[in-house]
Amino acid sequence: MTASIAIKDAGGLVVELIEAINANRGWLSEIDGAIGDGDHGINMSKGFTAAGAKLGDPLPSLPDALNTLSETLIEDLGGSMGPLYGYLFSSMADELEGQERLDAEVFAKMMHAAFEGVKEIGSADVGDKTLLDALYPATEAFDEAWRSGKDFAESLDTMSAAAEKGRDATVDMVAKVGRASRLGERSRGVLDAGATSCCLILQTLAKGIKQRMQG
Amino acid sequence: MNRIFNNPDFVVEDAVRGYLKAHPDILAATENARVLRRPLAPQKDKVGIVTGGGSGHEPAFLGYVGDGMVDAVAVGEIFSSPSAKAFHDAFVAADGGRGVACLYGNYAGDNMNVKLAVKQAAKHDLTVKTVVANDDVPSAPKDEIKKRRGVAGEILMWKVGGARADEGADLDEVIASAQKAIDATRSIGIGLSPCTIPAVGKPNFSIEDGHMEVGIGHHGEPGVAVMPIKPANEIADLMLDHILPDLPFEKDDDVALLVSGLGATPIMELYILYDRLAEVLQARGMNTRHLFIGNYFTSLEMQGVTLTMMRLDSELDRLLSAPARSLGLTRI
The missing domain is CATH 3.30.1180.20 (Dihydroxyacetone kinase; domain 2)
Structure with a gap:
């Protein structure tokens, strides 16, 4: 197994993200329905699918594919998720600029950039029951695993587990921003839809990178 | 659910088409399918008035496009903010050379998309200033008034802003009047x-x-x-x-x-x-x-x-x- 993947051949990771969102469209909407409008999966699927149609054949490089996804979400999706995920993916793409291989060092930078990007455009903090609550622990867990001597693949596994744990921790949180925040205490007891889709996205990325390292 | 639609994923697209066919004297299409303007917009030497928001509130938001009101509107999915691109293109559709006043309601998605759109407009020297409506009293206590949502008070804000722009006021004056309107x-x-x-x-x-x-x-x-x-x-x-x-x-x-x-x-x-x-x-x-x-x-x-x-x-x-x-x- 190699410890990195070629960035120019990795545009398919974005296709896998789109497939994952589409496959979970109903589930994401159902989660959102508990304390939101119930349209998270529907709108995400609409935006991601629109991006997929723009990727073209042959697939572009990973940063180009991420930027296409980002631009489509910002330009077409709207809502809160358009800007938030738009910034998340363009921030990731920025870190790939000038790189040929995606290794653990670059991935760690992508995760930090994604976190900072979402922080910049949104008004939420960690603990506010948003996608940050999956993204932040995942970012930290990846860093820690890599620094403590685990290899790239193991660190990705650690990250995936942390994203899931972060997602599940939103059940006990009270929403502080967005539409669900108007519920106050009544927003407690269910998953946050944004943290759920973020966890799905991070796990799909991790799985896709690992598969490419094995291949 | 007893409702009238074709494909539930395209109710906004289908409704916008109906509006355009029904009222060509009041609403005009733009290159962006999610942006409508009044036929006379952009009106030279008048401050442009823009708003936007999720669909499902009709006649808001697109129904307030018109003479003495809103010049261009960004149309979102049902209950979901229009995209940054839609807001940006609405700014362009409304810009008569004296800047644009974006008068919208206080929701997380709208705030983010407007912020991105204003940044984008600034890159090509289009000045956009905003007023964020927060008239909904029960949505937050008075000491957190900035957290309140914008609701039907937005209509009065658009009326005031639109009329002030028609008087020939500059962008800062339009913004000041619209802000005064929503504050009252x-x-x-x-x-x-x-x-x-x-x-x-x-x-x-x-x-x-x-x-x-x-x-x-x-x-x-x-x-x-x-x-x-x-x-x-x-x-x-x-x-x-x-x-x-x-x-x-x-x-x-x-x-x-x-x-x-x-x-x-x-x-x-x-x-x-x-x-x-x-x-x-x-x-x-x-x-x-x-x-x-x-x-x-x-x-x-x-x-x-x-x-x-x-x-x-x-x-x-x-x-x-x-x-x-x-x-x-x-x-x-």
Whole structure:
């Protein structure tokens, strides 16, 4: 197994993200329905699918594919998720600029950039029951695993587990921003839809990178 | 769900097409399918007025595009902010060379998308300034007034901003008048039944039969109290009890009043409510100079009503009186 993947051949990771969102469209909407409008999966699927149609054949490089996804979400999706995920993916793409291989060092930078990007455009903090609550622990867990001597693949596994744990921790949180925040205490007891889709996205990325390292 | 649509994922696209076919004298398409403008926009040497928001509130937002009102509107999915690109393209469609005033409501998605769009516009020297409506009293306490949502008070803000731009005011003057308008405006909503986004297929909140939710938001955001439905006169009193002390509105104030149904409430019930509102305001020595009753700002097929009041000074009175022609509001 190699410890990195070629960035120019990795545009398919974005296709896998789109497939994952589409496959979970109903589930994401159902989660959102508990304390939101119930349209998270529907709108995400609409935006991601629109991006997929723009990727073209042959697939572009990973940063180009991420930027296409980002631009489509910002330009077409709207809502809160358009800007938030738009910034998340363009921030990731920025870190790939000038790189040929995606290794653990670059991935760690992508995760930090994604976190900072979402922080910049949104008004939420960690603990506010948003996608940050999956993204932040995942970012930290990846860093820690890599620094403590685990290899790239193991660190990705650690990250995936942390994203899931972060997602599940939103059940006990009270929403502080967005539409669900108007519920106050009544927003407690269910998953946050944004943290759920973020966890799905991070796990799909991790799985896709690992598969490419094995291949 | 007994509703009229084709593909539930494309209700917004289908409705926009219908609007454009029905009202070519008032609404014009742009290159962006999610941006409509008034046929005369961009009007040279006039500050452009832009708004935007999620769909499902018709006639808001697109119904307030028109002469003396909004120049261009960004149209979002149901209950979901328009994209940054849509806001940006609306700015361009409205820009007559003196800048653009973006007058919209306080929601997380709209705030983010407008922020991105304003940044994008600045890159090509298009100046956009914003006023964020926060007239919904029950959505946050007064010491957190900036957190309040924007609701039907936005209509009065657009009317004021649009009229001020028509007078030839510059961008800062338009912004100042629109800000003054929303600062002098208070609203409250009461919900009697939930609503359903067609693509979702079921209501995403519930109101028990025979009950009403006081302070409900335009998307079913929970209010401050749920109670058995009271007689109309008591509902009117309850609404006034929330908004009158908040500004506060006082004896001898000149006011504008807007009573809007939320979509599925019969219009006659709005007048039953108004009968009491008029009685109380008169008894309190307030003078209603402008009155709007009807379905001005709805929430799909929700039953319920919103009450919006603005305290007038001579400028706001003048601007509300100015001529306007849009689907949702016309003044001759």
